[in-house]
Amino acid sequence: MAVCVAVIGKDNSPLYIGGVGNDTSTDNELSRQWLVHTALDALEERLATSNSNTTNSNTNNTRTDLRDLYLGLLYSTDTHKIYGYVTNTRIKLVLVTSSTSPSGSNIRDAEVRTALRRLHALYADAICNPFHLPGDQITSSKFDKQVKNLMLNNV
Amino acid sequence: MRSSVSYILSHAPGESVMSHPDYGQHAQHHACLLxxxxxxGGMLKNFNKLWERIQKVNNIKVTDSSGQVRDIWVRYVRDYPVENNDWGDFQTHRRLLGLITLSKFTNQIELNEVCRVHESLKVKYSNTLYDSRAFMFGPISKKPEQEPETYSVFEDDKTSKENSSLGEKFSLPSDQADSLSSAESYPHSASSSTSLPVQEENFTTPSNFKTHAMFYSENDPVPDLEQNVADLINSLFWVVESKRLERSREKIEKVSLLLAPFEKKDFVGLDMESRNNKKRCMGRVTKNLADLTLQSGLIADSLNLYHNAAEILKSVNDWLWLAAAKEGLCAASAILLYPNLRNPTPLQRNASLQESSPNKTKSLSLFQPNIDPFRKYKLTSSPLRSSKTSSPVNPPSELTPSSSESLETSSRQSETDNADTESLASSSDIEYQSQKSFYMSDHPSIPRQPSQINNQYLLNGEEIAEKYRKAIIHYSKYQNAGIIETEACFKAARIAVEQNNSLHASSFLQNVIFINLTLSEQEKIQRFDTLAELYKEIGFLRKAAFCQRLAATRQVSPNNPNPDWQRCYYLMLHSFPGHRLSLDPNYVIQHQVGWPALQIQLLQEIVVAARRMGHPALATRHMTFLLQTMWPHLSRQEHRDLAIQLQALSAQCEGGPVPLVLETGEVIPPANLTHVPRCTSFLPRPPPAPRAPHPLNAKPNQGPFIFTPIHFGSLERKANKDEGKMEYLWVEDDICEVQMKLTNPLPFELKVSNMRLLTSGVVFESIPETIILPPDSPTTVNLHGTPKEVGELQILGYSTHTLGVKSNCRLKNMPTPNKFLPSYTIEVIPSLPTITIETIVAPSGSVSLSSLENVGSTTNITLYNGESTECSMKITNTSNVPIEYLDIAIQSNMDNLLQSKVFQFSNEDIQAQLPISPNATATVNMKLYGEADFLDLGGVGGENLFPNSLTSNYPSRVGSPVPNVQSSLPTQSSNAQTSLSSGLIPNRTSGSFRSTNSHTTSWSAPISVMPPSRGRQVETQVIIRYSGGTGKEVHCRQSTLQINLELLPSVSITHWDVLPAEIPSQLYLVLDVTNLTSEEMDFHYTPTKHILIESKESCRVPVPLDRCPFNATTKTNEDNSQDTIECKSIGTGSSMSGLEAMCSEHVTQHVDLQWHLLHSDVRGRASVKGITLSQTMMDIVRMSPLNWEVSVNNQCIKPQEEFSCSAGECLSLGVGVWNHLRRPLRHLCLSVQFYQDYNNGVHSYKLDNRLATAGNNKVVLPSLPESAKAYHECTVVFLTPGEYKIDIQCSTTEPVLEDTSVLRDTDQQSSIQPCAGEVSHIWRFIPPVAISVTD
Incomplete structure (x- = not known):
């Protein structure tokens, strides 16, 4: 099951980090941040390579430049798997699943993909708020609720 | 990457598990001799230098028996666990082949000990050791006796260990034997012995010491170190080569099974003769042979062998060895593809070392004088990963050999079996070859590119990664091979790094985490460390930081038996970049990148680490850094907690704004607390007004316009106006001030001590300030200081000392919400003197007012109009600079003329007292006079010409028959000489010069004249400008002394008139004098006469005066020239006639009025300055141009004298007239008229029946020349008694011509048209002759 969802800005600053867990102590929150933070390297690298690939091959498929927003598994630890997703505006969505929990051990890639897509939609809804400044932290409680809901039910 | 079928063949852990991972391994180490x-023994002080030199001999070239040049690589290690040696069969590069000891001894016992240790080391690694060298550094340079070097040890080893190969050994080809013997006979010992001085004392090595031993003195540069090492390598190579040959000649069917250390039990009881097992043996041996081939420099061959081995092993499912074979294949391919991997030592460092060590350069110049190719290579060498754009795997064909030698080498290698003459020659000349080879080892390896590069088994970059992945999966099936797997992961990662494939690298590295190893805590840390390093190499800084942090926490975890806070600290410190943290707080604040929550966590941890490490200064520094940089991300509660923590930390060691240098040479820049306290405004203040310097010569303003919408491009003043440059000046040695507003953001009271200003430029002495700030309330703080030099002073910020931390808060680094200029620039001018002024008003009770610092010093003086007093100002120089310039100016709401009369001081007197040396005093005396106009006009209007003259009730025209003053044209004769305002029309419209200011109706207009009846407040500023010292030419200081002068009314002259006196030469000025004071006044109007006037009373006093001399020009000019000119200057455009001015002056001068207030003993003067005189009055005031001589009965009549006669008596009246004018008078009409004055203003001229006259009472004189006299006589008989008066007058019918016109008249007679019957001027005999007739 998903334990953490993070929205990261294009300058790699955290916009939103939400997690579900047994406890909401700061320790837990911190460890989630570590997880997501260390995933950024792999995410950026993947982004760079996919970009260079597209630039190399954009002669033949300029029209079909739509790269897959879903980046797949970024890395995994003993306990967690970290998936990445990058929007076209370079907003990074990171989903962390727990591989220790019974449901999370054999999570399917497609599930993660749909979850991240839904998260993308939620994010888009959240920043539709005219009072939201792009680049600011997302403080919307509705977004938070929806994301928590997504984590519990969808994945 | 993990195999899903884990631990298939593994056993319970515990026995012979290779437990010491070598994280530093690279793929190319597969081909190295260890x-x-x-x-x-004793610690060699140049051990590290020697170690570096040895390390550089990592590659030699040896020509083998077939004439082929082999490239042999060596890997030197400082420590090697014996357990790892056990894996030597599995991967031969794990075997320790050679031993070099560097030892120091001082005496025989130590020498014995050193030899023993060396031998014991040999025993320790006896399983694998082929050869050893001992470098011994003794007290004196001499060679101890040693038994002749033999290879007996080596051969003993061989015989004991490998008896099976003994026979083979001696069946080596003869040429190889030759080369061996040549190597043996290589005269290294001889050469070293010859180079040594004669021995003085004999040290002998123990008899069981059988090693090549080289002896040097301790400071010997050891010139042949490299040679000896190369020699060792050479010998090692031949052993390996022999082993290879030996292995290659084994019969495939008869080979024994090679085992990995943990496999020993697996094969107990298995059928060794099975076909499967045979193949397994074969595969393993092939793999072993491949390893040896690779080590002995035949990379291309090894590729084939590895491939074959893999094929065989795959068929028998020998996963472990299959994996090893694949790894070997990968390693061999990588070596071929990425030759740069083999040059681990940075080239730059080599170069610098070469230049620094003299022996090195010497040998280089000896053998390789031309080092340019090397340099060139260094420049052009492009490691694959240096350029991101280059494809990860270069096609091998692109790797062009960089020197001809490499071409040669490759060509030689291509012709393996072709022993041509050259190779023969080289083999025969092996000594040279080996020497040369060592020197070549210094050079970066030429990208070796054998022709077999197109070997079918050579893997390309992608394949290497893929094969490695497979190998790792196979390894992972064996728990005991965990270390091998880990190392393989690292090696694969390094190749991926070289390939510039970060994702591959990271996946290999990620795999390391999963390998479950029972490692010591130290090794785990090392693992994380290595991971971090590799992550850093691929640019995964966050990952690296994460690993470093994990390593750091491991260092001090409770599981760690000996926690090392220091290393923990350094690991944390080095993870800063990964967290997007810089050591420089300003950078962090400016960029605000990274994840604050993690940064805060890391910083808190590093604070703890620094504290536990026993470096409180660092702890304080990092805590300050945390508080400073993370301020916006911390909650209020956290602010408070951290601040308290910081206070606790700084109690141990104060934080200061100096960089801290760590033992590693890293510099921790200072962290300054700019948030505590928060500064919201910062502004230097101009000096207070009395101390402010003023330019001595004030420049004129730019123009009359305050604002202009026109902008002149280049003339724009704003363009070159420096922002932050203050417009005011500060003075050297003078206290200056900066005002700032501070807020304490912490919820408790904050003490900020030692606040100073940070400046640059001139020397500035800042005065420390200590304040206590209450929470959350802005406080204004003034910081003071004194500039000590002249020049530009930049104020950069301020320093604080709070929470135990000293901070330098620079304005340019201030947190963003408050925008500050980066610095303020103020010009400091040379020091100027300062003064204090003491004012003493002398007579009036000495109002002494000491004015310190000249601030708001006010002197109040009360004066009655006409009173004068003295005021002395004592100017004391309170500075150390002499006052060399002093200038006193007075500014008041009076006009200049009046002001100069009220305040009188001598400028010469002041200048004479200069310079005023420090602490000296100068006194300036100033005379104050209550200047006022005593003539009270009482709100005069312009129409009434003579409002105050006593025409109505003063008998100034006693007996004068003139019916209308206005219409009767003046009979006044004009005097050319008296004309002052020439050319002016004599039409007077205004009575006095006072009217000149009548147009200034505004009340704020300067007071020119004090109305006598009202008190006036005069606010005066005495501006004292003074300067001294070096800057006296440019700047001065200005002190202002306020004098409030209250002028009280004393006397006022409300009305005046003139009366003729008894004597014709005199007249009486009759004044109505009012005492306006509240006291009784003694009023002196002549030197002898005085009158007492009660308060508010009025008195009429006659002041006898000489008549204004007719010809008063000279006197006027001499005495009153000043006045006249002033009158003129004031009365610009005034129509005051010169004549009246002259009369007025005459009166003013000769009237000396003094008053004395009896009660308060105040004396003063009054004047009638500005008195206005009507035409008739002037006739009285002035001497007549005609001199009268009136006689009755030939008896001369004096003025005011009464003549008595009886009625009927005949009186003869004689009238003589002298013309005193300088021109003749014409058409004079002399008339004598009798009248009776009723003393009520009515004159009766109808006296026909009262008297009779005989003779003409009117005669016309056609001309009276100048100075001539005309005489006329008539007789009169009074018929009735009574009072009679005779009005004797002389009139002329000439037109009214005055002054210049008269002058002109005299010049041009013809132009005058006499107008008969018109009376133009009348002169009278004044007073009229009075005759009382009695019966």
Whole structure:
């Protein structure tokens, strides 16, 4: 099951980090941040390579430049798997699943993909708020609720 | 990457598990000979230098028996666990082949000990050791006796260990034997012995010491170190080569099974003769042979062998060895593809070392004088990963050999079996070859590119990664091979790094985490460390930081038996970049990148680490850094907690704004607390007004316009106006002030001590300030200081000392919400003197007012109009600079003329007292006079010409028959000489010069004249400008002394008139004098006469005066020239006639009025300055141009004298007239008229029946020349008694011509048209002759 969802800005600053867990102590929150933070390297690298690939091959498929927003598994630890997703505006969505929990051990890639897509939609809804400044932290409680809901039910 | 079928063949852990991972391994190490370098005995002080030199001999070239040049690589290690040696069969590069000891001894016992240790080391690695060298550094340079070097040890080893190969050994080809013998006979010992001085004392090595031993003195540069090492390598190579040959000649069917250390039990009881097992043996041996081939420099061959081995092993499912074979294949391919991997030592460092060590350069110049190719290579060498754009795997064909030698080499290698003459020659000349080879080892390896590069088994970059992945999966099936797997992961990662494939690298590295190893805590840390390093290499800084942090926490975890806070600290410190943290707080604040929550966590941890490490200064520094940089991300509660923590930390060691240098040479820049306290405004203040310097010569303003919408491009003043440059000046040695507003953001009271200003430029002495700030309330703080030099002073910020931390808060680094200029620039001018002024008003009770610092010093003086007093100002120089310039100016709401009369001081007197040396005093005396106009006009209007003259009730025209003053044209004769305002029309419209200011109706207009009846407040500023010292030419200081002068009314002259006196030469000025004071006044109007006037009373006093001399020009000019000119200057455009001015002056001068207030003993003067005189009055005031001589009965009549006669008596009246004018008078009409004055203003001229006259009472004189006299006589008989008066007058019918016109008249007679019957001027005999007639 998903334990953490993070929205990261294009300058790699955290916009939103939400997690579900047994406890909401700061320790837990911190460890989630570590997880997501260390995933950024792999995410950026993947982004760079996919970009260079597209630039190399954009002669033949300029029209079909739509790269897959879903980046797949970024890395995994003993306990967690970290998936990445990058929007076209370079907003990074990171989903962390727990591989220790019974449901999370054999999570399917497609599930993660749909979850991240839904998260993308939620994010888009959240920043539709005219009072939201792009680049600011997302403080919307509705977004938070929806994301928590997504984590519990969808994945 | 993990195999899903884990631990298939693994056993319970515990036995012979290779437990010491070598994280530093690279793929190319598969091809290296392993040599242990150990320092034994006493510590050599140049051990590290020697170690570096040895390390550089990592590649030699040896020509083998077939004439082929082999490239042999060596890996030196400082320490090698014996357990890893056990894996030597599995991967031969794990075998320790050589031993080099560097030892120091001082005496025989130590020498014995050193030899023993060396031998014991040999025993320790006896399983694998082929050869060893001992470098011994003794007290004196001499060679101890040693038994002749033999290879007996080596051969003993061989015989004991490998008896099976003994026979083979001696069946080596003869040429190889030759080369061996040549190597043996290589005269290294001889050469070293010859180079040594004669021995003085005999040290002998123990008899069981059978090693090549080289002896040097301790400071010997050891010139042949490299040679000896190369020699060792050479010998090692031949052993390996022999082993290879030996292995290659084994019969495939008869080979024994090679085992990995943990496999021993697996094969107990298995059928060794099975076909499967045979193949397994074969595969393993092939793999072993491949390893040896690779080590002995035949990379291309090894590729084939590895491939074959893999094929065989795959068929028998021998996963472990299959994996090893694949790894070997990968390693061999990588070596071929990425030759740069083999040059681990940075080239730059080599170069610098070469230049620094003299022996090195010497040998280089000896053998390789031309080092340019090397340099060139260094420049052009492009490691694959240096350029991101280059494809990860270069096609091998692109790797062009960089020197001809490499071409040669490759060509030689291509013709393996072709022993041509050259190779023969080289083999015969092996000594040279080996020497040369060592020197070549210094050079970066030429990208070796054998022709077999197109070997079918050579893997390309992608394949290497893929094969490695497979190998790792196979390894992972064996728990005991965990270390091998880990190392393989690292090696694969390094190749991926070289390939510039970060994702591959990271996946390999990620795999390391999953390998479950029972490692010591130290090794786990090392693992994380290595991971971090590799992550850093691929640019995964966050990952690296994460690993470093994990390593750091491991260092001090409770599981760690000996926690090392220091290393923990350094690991944390080095993870800063990964967290997007810089050591420089300003950078962090400016960029605000990274994840604050993690940064805060890391910083808190590093604070703890620094504290536990026992470096409180660092702890304080990092805590300050945390508080400073993370301020916006911390909650209020956290602010408070951290601040308290910081206070606790700084109690141990104060934080200061100096960089801290760590033992590693890293510099921790200072962190300054700019948030505590928060500064919201910062502004230098101009000096207070009395101390402010003023330019001595004030420049004129730019123009009359305050604002202009026109902008002149280049003339724009704003353009070159420096922002932050203050417009005011500060003075050297003078206290200056900066005002700032501070807020304490912490919820408790904050003490900020030692606040100073940070400046640059001139020397500035800042005065420390200590304040206590209450929470959350802005406080204004003034910081003071004194500039000590002249020049530009930049104020950069301020320093604080709070929470135990000293901070330098620079304005340019201030947190963003408050925008500050980066610095303020103020010009400091040379020091100027300062003064204090003491004012003493002398007579009036000495109002002494000491004015310190000249601030708001006010002197109040009360004066009655006409009173004068003295005021002395004592100017004391309170500075150290002499006052060399002093200038006193007075500014008041009076006009200049009046002001100069009220305040009188001598400028010469002041200048004479200069310079005023420090602490000296100068006194300036100033005379104050209550200047006022005593003539009270009482709100005069313009129409009434003579409002105050007593025409109505003063008998100034006693007996004068003139019916209308206005219409009767003046009979006044004009005097050319008296004309002052020439050319002016004599039409007077205004009575006095006072009217000149009548147009200034505004009340704020300067007071020119004090109305006598009202008190006036005069606010005066005495501006004292003074300067001294070096800057006296440019700047001065200005002190202002306020004098409030209250002028009280004393006397006022409300009305005046003139009366003729008894004597014709005199007249009486009759004044109505009012005492306006509240006291009784003694009023002196002549030197002898005085009158007492009660308060508010009015009195009429006659002041006898001489008549204004007719010809008063000279007197006027001499005495009153000043006045006249002033009158003129004031009365610009005034129509005051010169004549009246002259009369007025005459009166003013001769009237000396003094008053004395009896009660308060105040004396003063009054004047009638500005008195206005009507035409008739002037006739009285002035001497007549005609001199009268009136006689009755030939008896001369004096003025005011009464003549008596009886009625009927005949009186003869004689009238003589002298013309005193300088021109003749014409058409004079002399008339004598009798009248009776009723003394009520009515004159009766109808006296026909009262008297009779005989003779003409009117005669016309056609001309009276100048100075001539005309006489006329008539007789009169009074018929009735009574009072009679005779009005004797002389009139002329000439037109009214005055002054210049008269002058002109005299010049041009013809132009005058006499107008008969018109009376133009009348002169009278004044007073009229009075005759009382009695019966």
């Amino acid at each position: 040599v242990l370098v150990k320092g034994i």
